[in-house]
């Protein structure tokens with residue numbers, strides 16, 4: 279299954295978050311120069327995802343794996359990426375959307391008082407990022423994304 283690693287350019291921050299939650303190791307090139315982004319992609323074997331035609335051209339000339347995303351909307355971008363690089367459902371909810379590090383599934387009892395009461399009542403499974411001290415659960419947005427992943431087949 280998929281083990282691709284990505285680097286998203288500065289325009290694709292939201293896409294980077296979604297790729298992380300789908301289990302892809304994804305760097306977000308915030309505040310980096312194009313040349314730094316290309317160097318990092320090359321060094322770490324990451325596929326470049328970009329809205330920048332010029333940078334896309336530079337990546338291709340260097341024989342790098344890259345994808346140009348010309349959509350205006352997040353969901354269209356995400357659809358395009360996961361059509362080509364199928365996510366592995368086993369890896370869903372394994373990476374923090376903020377820092378890209380590994381999430382740990384935690385028992386429901388342990389999150390009481392740490393997540394909104396309504397969420398605690400509705401959800402059964404929770405995940406935690408130690409680095410950011412952030413909790414995750416499968417909210418409504420997540421259900422929609424999962425829905426369209428299933429629709430790809």
Ligand SMILES: [Zn+2]
Nearest residue numbers: 374377407410
């Ligand atoms: Zn984190």
